Amino acid sequence: MTPDLLQAALYAALLVVIAVPLGLYMARVFSGEATFLAPLERALLAPAGIRGEEGQHWTRYALSLIAFNAAGFLVLFLLLRFQNLLPLNPQGFDGVPAHLAFNTAISFVTNTNWQSYGGETTLSHLSQMVGLTTQNFVSAASGMAVAAAVARGFAGRQVRTIGNFWSDLVRSVLYVLLPLSVLLAIAFVATGMPQTLAASVDATTVEGGRQTLALGPVASQIAIKQLGTNGGGFFNVNSAHPFENPTAISNLLSLLAILALPVAFCFTYGRMVGDRRQGVALFAAMGVMLVLAFVVLYAAERIGNPLHAGLVAPGSGNMEGKDVRFGIIGSALWAVATTAASNGSVNAMHDSLTPLGGLVAMLQMQLGEIVFGGVGVGLTGMLLFVILTVFLAGLMVGRTPEYLGKKIEAREVKLAALTLMVMPIGALALAAIAIVAGAAQGSIQDAGPHGLSELLYAYSSATGNNGSAFAGFNANVPFHNTMLGLAMMLGRFGYIVPILAIAGSLAAKKTAPASAGTFPTHGPVFVVLLVVTILIVGALTFLPVLALGPIAEQVSILAAKTF
Amino acid sequence: MLTLLRPALVLTALFTVLTGLAYPLAITGLAQGLMPRQANGSLITRGDRVVGSELIGQAFAGPRYIHARPSAATSAADPADATKTVDAPYNAAASSGSNLGPSSKALLEAMQARADALGVAQAPADLVTASASGLDPHISPAAALMQAARVATARGVAPARVEALVQRHVEGRSFGVIGEPRVNVLALNLALDAELP
Numbered sequence: 001m002t003p004d005l006l007q008a009a010l011y012a013a014l015l016v017v018i019a020v021p022l023g024l025y026m027a028r029v030f031s032g033e034a035t036f037l038a039p040l041e042r043a044l045l046a047p048a049g050i051r052g053e054e055g056q057h058w059t060r061y062a063l064s065l066i067a068f069n070a071a072g073f074l075v076l077f078l079l080l081r082f083q084n085l086l087p088l089n090p091q092g093f094d095g096v097p098a099h100l101a102f103n104t105a106i107s108f109v110t111n112t113n114w115q116s117y118g119g120e121t122t123l124s125h126l127s128q129m130v131g132l133t134t135q136n137f138v139s140a141a142s143g144m145a146v147a148a149a150v151a152r153g154f155a156g157r158q159v160r161t162i163g164n165f166w167s168d169l170v171r172s173v174l175y176v177l178l179p180l181s182v183l184l185a186i187a188f189v190a191t192g193m194p195q196t197l198a199a200s201v202d203a204t205t206v207e208g209g210r211q212t213l214a215l216g217p218v219a220s221q222i223a224i225k226q227l228g229t230n231g232g233g234f235f236n237v238n239s240a241h242p243f244e245n246p247t248a249i250s251n252l253l254s255l256l257a258i259l260a261l262p263v264a265f266c267f268t269y270g271r272m273v274g275d276r277r278q279g280v281a282l283f284a285a286m287g288v289m290l291v292l293a294f295v296v297l298y299a300a301e302r303i304g305n306p307l308h309a310g311l312v313a314p315g316s317g318n319m320e321g322k323d324v325r326f327g328i329i330g331s332a333l334w335a336v337a338t339t340a341a342s343n344g345s346v347n348a349m350h351d352s353l354t355p356l357g358g359l360v361a362m363l364q365m366q367l368g369e370i371v372f373g374g375v376g377v378g379l380t381g382m383l384l385f386v387i388l389t390v391f392l393a394g395l396m397v398g399r400t401p402e403y404l405g406k407k408i409e410a411r412e413v414k415l416a417a418l419t420l421m422v423m424p425i426g427a428l429a430l431a432a433i434a435i436v437a438g439a440a441q442g443s444i445q446d447a448g449p450h451g452l453s454e455l456l457y458a459y460s461s462a463t464g465n466n467g468s469a470f471a472g473f474n475a476n477v478p479f480h481n482t483m484l485g486l487a488m489m490l491g492r493f494g495y496i497v498p499i500l501a502i503a504g505s506l507a508a509k510k511t512a513p514a515s516a517g518t519f520p521t522h523g524p525v526f527v528v529l530l531v532v533t534i535l536i537v538g539a540l541t542f543l544p545v546l547a548l549g550p551i552a553e554q555v556s557i558l559a560a561k562t563f
Numbered sequence: 564m565l566t567l568l569r570p571a572l573v574l575t576a577l578f579t580v581l582t583g584l585a586y587p588l589a590i591t592g593l594a595q596g597l598m599p600r601q602a603n604g605s606l607i608t609r610g611d612r613v614v615g616s617e618l619i620g621q622a623f624a625g626p627r628y629i630h631a632r633p634s635a636a637t638s639a640a641d642p643a644d645a646t647k648t649v650d651a652p653y654n655a656a657a658s659s660g661s662n663l664g665p666s667s668k669a670l671l672e673a674m675q676a677r678a679d680a681l682g683v684a685q686a687p688a689d690l691v692t693a694s695a696s697g698l699d700p701h702i703s704p705a706a707a708l709m710q711a712a713r714v715a716t717a718r719g720v721a722p723a724r725v726e727a728l729v730q731r732h733v734e735g736r737s738f739g740v741i742g743e744p745r746v747n748v749l750a751l752n753l754a755l756d757a758e759l760p
Contacts, residue, residue, distance in 0.1 A: 248742025316688030
């Protein structure tokens with residue numbers, strides 16, 4: 001256990017050491033202070049007819065984002081449908097069926113990167129490189145742009161505009177995602193990750209069998225997959241595949257990349273609103289929840305499955321669906337980080353996690369992906385809860401709630417409350433429809449409560465824009481591909497549009513100086529209140545269904561009942 | 564609306580060129596130039612025959628070899644009939660875990676059968692559970708040592724020699740902290756063939 005906790009502590013320390021300067025750097029990027037790539041910026045913006053300095057009203061900002069994502073969807077959909085007619089298809093794969101192309105295109109445009117397909121058996125190199133890698137960059141950049149705009153809006157003083165989407169998009173890619181990806185991809189190759197245009201190599205094994213080793217331009221895709229909280233893998237088993245995560249070092253680098261930008265955004269926000277303590281408070285609230293999640297998930301996996309206690313050496317933990325080079329700790333850290341960050345890549349099979357481990361993974365998504373969350377959108381999702389929390393605090397003391405010196409009024413609270421409906425609709429209502437329509441029963445692999453968990457995990461992951469799966473669930477059928485596609489859209493734009501509206505409305509407000517009656521939003525009291533608000537909302541919404549899934553399963557394995 | 568269409572389409576096209584083509588191709592060029600062995604899959608060759616990749620596990624069934632973990636990457640298209648699948652453990656063209664849940668009866672039965680085949684009560688967990696990738700190249704040191712006696716008998720050498728070879732192939736944690744102690748099965752078996760034929 002000591003080596004395990006040492007690794008966890010090392011990870012946490014490295015993460016903070018990387019995230020703080022990165023966050024402050026991003027604040028400089030988004031406030032236009034970093035200009036060393038200005039010529040390249042102009043080269044991208046000029047043909048698009050954009051002058052970056054031109055501020056946009058929040059409605060225009062949101063429409064630009066939607067237009068850009070719609071264009072990305074269309075291009076990717078067509079690329080997948082017709083990959084058989086296009087070059088760089090060494091395995092000669094067919095065009096992707098319409099429902100799967102729809103699901104995959106939405107999945108990558110919304111930064112979910114849910115994989116209904118097995119990468120090495122479905123997609124050409126062109127689809128992976130030109131299609132998926134491009135969206136890995138720009139869907140992450142879209143989320144980063146939202147965070148920048150929201151920070152500007154919250155900090156703005158009686159202004160109509162919240163920045164320019166196109167400029168934020170270009171800056172996110174040029175100043176942050178692309179340079180970090182190049183460095184990480186090279187480091188990944190050094191750990192043994194392939195980077196080649198060849199499709200596969202045939203080997204004759206020691207015992208004389210044949211083994212086809214699937215290869216490809218892996219490292220370049222995996223670097224941005226982790227940095228951009230994308231998570232869509234090159235291979236079917238994602239980062240459990242030895243070519244996608246060859247060593248314990250590549251595992252640590254990946255873990256750092258998964259959370260680096262989401263954590264950094266807390267500090268970006270603090271600097272952009274001119275009060276670093278605000279960012280630190282958000283970091284503390286998210287950090288507390290992340291540590292809680294880690295403790296439960298790690299303990300559950302370390303203790304292991306009581307049903308298997310007689311078959312495995314004592315103290316082995318739950319090794320089903322885990323690779324030896326990562327062990328319990330490398331897999332547990334990953335499961336926590338990837339579901340906190342809406343990344344969704346996996347290095348262990350979540351379907352085979354213990355019931356309580358699986359519950360933690362699921363709950364982190366169901367809370368709305370705000371425990372650091374996706375790049376940019378995790379921060380803005382958390383700000384929605386901040387607004388609800390200052391509203392509740394205001395109710396308790398009988399004052400008009402304020403945040404950053406701005407009055408929080410009916411419009412903002414209504415918009416924030418509206419977003420509380422996103423997860424229940426996507427994860428509960430759509431999953432319930434799947435059961436009633438009879439589509440769930442054919443897709444689940446396991447009987448008993450675990451079957452419900454498989455379905456619930458799929459719809460929670462899609463709505464949370466996470467993308468990880470209980471992979472025994474067969475989502476690659478027209479019904480689920482369509483419904484999960486809708487859930488992903490809801491989970492993306494159902495948060496982005498309201499938070500941009502709130503940012504627009506706060507930007508237009510006067511800032512009042514703090515008075516003796518102002519409730520401070522940076523101290524430990526506020527952090528506790530925020531965490532409690534999030535956990536109560538999440539628990540009230542999801543406890544009943546979790547009781548039927550993972551909790552029922554935990555009780556049954558304790559009673560030695562199998563299904 | 565039309566004023567949004569131009570930047571949306573133009574930037575989609577430009578980003579496709581920059582991040583979808585230039586970026587992966589530049590990385591490919593760099594990787595092939597600087598680290599060709601890693602970039603091409605860390606292949607192991609004997610003469611001009613590729614025997615596998617040091618990173619990818621392969622199936623071992625004979626008594627002369629240390630066996631790898633159970634693999635769920637077990638199906639492949641039947642070469643004789645494309646509509647059927649055949650057993651193909653460690654199929655490196657279709658990675659997969661078992662995805663069986665903790666309360667699964669099938670999982671419990673599979674683990675029981677593996678434990679029975681090993682003939683040991685409470686075996687190292689990695690030998691009775693399927694890996695995440697189905698291609699796990701490693702087993703735990705305990706799992707390798709447990710098989711030393713069988714391999715020694717099959718090769719007609721003293722068990723101590725096999726055990727010593729296993730010990731030499733135990734990889735520790737990187738920097739003493741990161742990762743888990745492990746043994747690369749393919750590397751160990753190649754060493755067995757080379758040193759204790």
